Amino acid sequence: MTSKNEIYAASRRFARSDNYRAYWELTATLAIYFGAMVLGLATLGQWWLTIPTALVASAMGLRVYMIQHDCLHRSFFTSRDLNDRIGTLLSPIAMTPYRATRYIHGQHHTYVSDLEHREAFEIFTMTLNEWQAAPRWKRLQYRYYRSPVLLILIGPFLLYAILRRMPLYGFKTGVGDLILHNLLLAGYLGLIWGATGWSGLIYWTATVYIACAFGALIPYVVHNFENIHWGTKPELTFKTAALEGSAVLDWGRLFDLITMNIGYHDLHHLNAKIPGYKLREAHNALEAEGFLQSEKIGFWQGLSCLRWKLYDEEQGRMIPFPKPPQSQTSVAAE
Numbered sequence: 001m002t003s004k005n006e007i008y009a010a011s012r013r014f015a016r017s018d019n020y021r022a023y024w025e026l027t028a029t030l031a032i033y034f035g036a037m038v039l040g041l042a043t044l045g046q047w048w049l050t051i052p053t054a055l056v057a058s059a060m061g062l063r064v065y066m067i068q069h070d071c072l073h074r075s076f077f078t079s080r081d082l083n084d085r086i087g088t089l090l091s092p093i094a095m096t097p098y099r100a101t102r103y104i105h106g107q108h109h110t111y112v113s114d115l116e117h118r119e120a121f122e123i124f125t126m127t128l129n130e131w132q133a134a135p136r137w138k139r140l141q142y143r144y145y146r147s148p149v150l151l152i153l154i155g156p157f158l159l160y161a162i163l164r165r166m167p168l169y170g171f172k173t174g175v176g177d178l179i180l181h182n183l184l185l186a187g188y189l190g191l192i193w194g195a196t197g198w199s200g201l202i203y204w205t206a207t208v209y210i211a212c213a214f215g216a217l218i219p220y221v222v223h224n225f226e227n228i229h230w231g232t233k234p235e236l237t238f239k240t241a242a243l244e245g246s247a248v249l250d251w252g253r254l255f256d257l258i259t260m261n262i263g264y265h266d267l268h269h270l271n272a273k274i275p276g277y278k279l280r281e282a283h284n285a286l287e288a289e290g291f292l293q294s295e296k297i298g299f300w301q302g303l304s305c306l307r308w309k310l311y312d313e314e315q316g317r318m319i320p321f322p323k324p325p326q327s328q329t330s331v332a333a334e
Contacts, residue, residue, distance in 0.1 A: 004270075012271065017075055018078075018275070019078055021277050026086070029060055029067060030064070032060045033057055036056040037204075040054055040203055041203060044199050044200065050203070054206050058208075061095075062258060063260060065095070067086075068087045068090045068096070068101075069260075071084070071090070073273065075273045075276075088177070093188075095160040096160060097182075100167050100173050101164075103173045104120070112242065112246065112269055113229055113230050113236060114230075114232065115232050123223065123224065125224070126309075126310055127311045127312070128311065128319065132322075142309075143321065146309050151306075152306075157208070157209050160212050165182055218259065220305065221297055221305050222247050223247075224305050225247045225295060225308070226317050229244035230313070243269075243270060245269070247265060247295040247296070247297050248294040251298070251302070255299075264279045267282060267286065305318075307320050308320065
């Protein structure tokens with residue numbers, strides 16, 4: 001059986017940035033994004049054009065976020081400084097300050113699937129034992145928090161539209177980064193408002209909302225599937241957390257193209273230096289060579305993952321909320 005160290009060693013040959021490919025990916029993404037935005041803003045009210053362009057702009061906005069994500073790992077370009085500069089300049093489209101996001105995302109990679117550091121995760125998960133010991137008010141709070149409406153339709157937009165403007169952890173990484181990000185964002189929105197007024201800002205808001213709602217499914221499913229492994233150190237090693245704490249989203253080639261292959265998430269967590277534009281190729285090669293046996297989740301199966309709410313440590317899997325015990329009356333009636 002292939003060891004996790006062997007898998008990591010085999011993955012290293014793909015962990016090389018390609019500046020030519022990176023510039024091509026960046027240029028094509030921004031060209032399509034701004035092309036869709038300009039056409040959409042120019043045709044406001046003509047719904048047969050406005051709606052499709054909003055969808056395209058949302059998809060490319062999400063792709064810009066994924067490019068910034070590669071810059072966070074300094075894997076997009078060969079140069080560390082270039083990754084940082086481009087990642088910062090992309091922040092008003094990605095809707096998140098660069099250095100602050102690099103810090104919190106680094107925490108996520110460090111503590112993936114670690115039950116003792118769930119505060120670093122995008123989505124908090126309670127264990128079954130914690131649920132059973134929790135008071136009623138805390139259970140109700142957690143039920144509300146884990147509802148699809150909050151996690152997918154409301155929470156992500158509030159996070160990126162409001163909370164990411166001045167995240168508290170950003171003060172650890174520098175207030176200047178937060179100020180620069182917000183100035184860049186204000187300048188971008190000022191251009192839209194100056195050209196098209198409030199209707200243009202509503203259009204922009206719609207593109208951000210769509211990107212946030214769809215994008216929120218990605219971290220949810222890849223880290224909330226039924227057979228995920230959660231644990232504590234020393235049992236939980238970095239490689240175990242990467243390969244057993246993350247899944248692969250088998251959502252089709254178009255999804256891979258839009259998201260820079262982020263769906264191949266177990267390999268990404270194992271070796272974050274593999275740039276997104278090589279991740280699919282790397283995963284397919286390592287799988288063909290017998291190094292990877294990933295948990296693959298289709299789109300509809302991914303939606304069904306929304307029912308997983310708690311981690312059962314004894315069974316080693318995610319489970320739904322327990323059904324409330326039957327009342328004495330109903331038991332007697334039976």
